[in-house]
Amino acid sequence: MVNVYPFNIDTAPYAALERIHGLCFTESWDEDTFEAMLTVYGTYGVAITINEALEGFVLYRQPFDDAEILTICVNPKKENQGxxxxxxxxxxxxLKKPGKCFLEVSPKNTYAVKLYEKFHFKIIHTRKDYYEIGLDAYVMMRDI
Structure with missing residues (x-):
């Protein structure tokens, strides 16, 4: 059974967040990093579980009107399933309305760029050398 639910600093499944993030990113975050992120005002997450096992999540921050996606990942074994x-x-x-939602994504991550475009995010800027030497980031935005 698939379940999608919000989480915060008190309800976050820290070990599972670290595990999934590690499957998705070479420079992944540990439990302490997730806890530190969630202590910042306006930071929340949404998790997706399959048969009670965490398979993906999004971490975002909306302290006031505008929001930012901090990270999103889905277990690579569960990709392309929606x-x-x-x-x-x-x-x-x-997200609270009105406002805008921002994110950064590597132009090389074409799957993610297409996913964001599906939800009406538009590229508004390119940040040079954002991730590592020579790897830029698109800044994308949409209205909430």
């Missing part, structure tokens, strides 16, 4: 879309759709539901 879970990323469900996470973004749920996160957008929880």
């Amino acid at each position: 879970y990323g879309s469900r996470l973004i759709k749920s996160m957008l539901h929880y």
Whole structure:
């Protein structure tokens, strides 16, 4: 059974967040990093579980009107099954209106760029050398 639900600093599944993030990123965050991120005002997450096992999540921050997606990942074994879309759709539901939502994404991550465009995010800027030497980032935005 698939379950999508919000979480905060008190309800976050820290070990599972670290595990999934490690599957998705070479420079992944540990439990302490997730806890530190969630202590910042306006930071929340949405998780997706399959048969009670965490398979993906999005972490976002909306301290005031505007929001930012801090990270999103889905277990690589569960990609292309619509879970990323469900996470973004749920996160957008929880955002307070009005405002804008921003994110950074590597232009090389074409799957993610297409996913964000599906949800009406538009590229508004390119940050040079954002991730590592020679690797830029698109800044994308949409209205909430």
